[in-house]
Amino acid sequence: MTIYKAPLDDMRFALYDVLGAEAVLARLEGGEGHTRDLFDAVLDEAARFNEQVLAPLNATGDEEGCHFDKATRSVTTPKGFKEAYRQYAEGGWAGLTAHEKFGGQALPAVLGTLTKEMIDSANLAWGIYPLLSHGATSALEHHGDEWQQEVFLKPLVDGRWTGTMCLTEPQAGSDLGLLKTRAEPNADGSYRVTGTKIFISAGEHDFAENIIHLVLARLPGAPEGSRGISMLVVPKFKVNKDGSMGERNAVAAGAIEHKMGIRGSATCVMNFDDAEGWLVGPAHKGLVAMFTMMNAARLAVGIQGLGLAERALQNSLAYARDRLQMRALSGPKLPEKPADPLTAHPDVRRMLLTQRAFVEAGRVLATYAALQSDIEARDADPQARKTAGELLSFLIPIAKGLLTEAAQECTKEALQIFGGHGYIAEHGMEQFVRDARIITLYEGTTQIQALDLLGRKIMQLQGAGLKHFLGEISAFCQANQANDSVKAFVGPLAVAAKAWGDLTQAIAQSARSNPEELGAAAVDYLYFSGYVTLAYFWAKSVLAAGGSALSPDAKQAKRDTATFYFTRILPRIHVHKAAIEAGVATLPEVL
Incomplete structure (x- = not known):
């Protein structure tokens, strides 16, 4: 059985230290009682439920699967799934972020995002059932008639339906x-x-x-x-x-x-x-209501990628620390042992750091996006709501597209660390690889996310969200250009952000003469955008770590992982830029 321990320390670091969400949420409408003590209590209880109830059902649910009775047209879920849902509903989790008038607890979306990540790490297949309920709830809340809201929302929110x-x-x-x-x-x-x-x-x-x-x-x-x-x-x-x-x-x-x-x-x-x-x-x-549902679901699927990558990282890191294989090239690290642990080998560390780099910055991205939805819904300032909505709309295809594609890479690297043991079912790694494959497909493939980002959010909407986000990055870089603690990251981030803006303008120009250039550039543009986005959140994380309550080792780990990201992952933007500049002419018809 694979292990899972909710990463509460890093969740709180992202929420409180990097994003300052406690102060933001307190000033929003209905935020008077939204204290850190309340949030922490909810996160602690969510961790208990997911670690003790859902995580043990992950492998058995995959092995058993669902059963379909052709005569009755009914489905029986794997053993333990129904009971877990009963506990979920009785615990009030179905209505955690729903409006109070429908029986919900009206807690912030950021809290729902972090609890959802735990569910997806613990048991992705089980988590799909309540995910669809949240989408239906959102659509009816925004578009349903009063009687529909009264009749359908209350039982959805309390989990009976x-x-x-x-x-x-x-x-x-x-x-x-x-x-x-x-x-x-x-x-x-x-x-x-x-x-x-x-x-x-x-x-x-x-x-x-x-x-x-x-x-x-x-x-x-x-x-x-x-x-x-x-x-x-x-x-x-x-x-x-x-x-x-x-x-x-x-x-x-x-x-x-x-x-x-x-x-x-x-x-x-x-x-x-x-x-x-x-x-x-x-x-x-109907498409208006559908997109209300779809946008919530797309961010939720990005969180699925984050959850899978987190659990893959936990298991591959534990295995790499314990598994003895060969000697380090610089000489024995454990001379009293017959071999050194896998972590002694540089390329194993590369695979582990790749996972950590995507997971920890991805967590900040998902939490930041959820925070924008809270601001959009409950800020007293109309302009703040408008800006947050534009930022959220812009970031959803990036979060969905990049985090699900990153999950492919992270689960693959986790399996690779296990070697042949990862390929067999016993250690659970192959399930993560199989489970991760769907998340780049449903709720809009990566290609659909890329076209939404470039075609709609950039071209049709004149890049409103991008302008806000680049402005935020620029302000961060200017404020910290002389700050020795982040100077090594601010310079490359500023260069990458400028390149992002320049590349966007170049694509828009080429698309005016040939619209096919949008389709040719879209996926590479999504990756480019995603890598710069995570670079920004890594720079913010390093800055926040310095003033946080993290241990000295944890602070150093943040800096080390950020350095790895900036030197080994962020440079991928150059490959994507070259592919975009090659243009649609390099994509001839396939005969």
């Missing part, structure tokens, strides 16, 4: 304009929803008494393409407007997928056969 996002169809993956599911109006204001959706996470399971599906469909006379899409709420059991549950609705799982990873998560084919549903938001405006 769960939710899904039903978007993808066999012929329509990322291109939702191709979807065929239809919704015909009834006299009572409801709709009859008919169609098939695939890849529906948590579409059917045994956790809750009802499952609330948010479904994209076309109404009669809808415009062609994505502008003709509506969103409907379709419960597994019909729900009356007084909140009482009725008969079984005409929606059921047709099958569950047999997958490479996340085997404890039920990924379903869902069939809607004149199922009763209710329109969420205006007709033909």
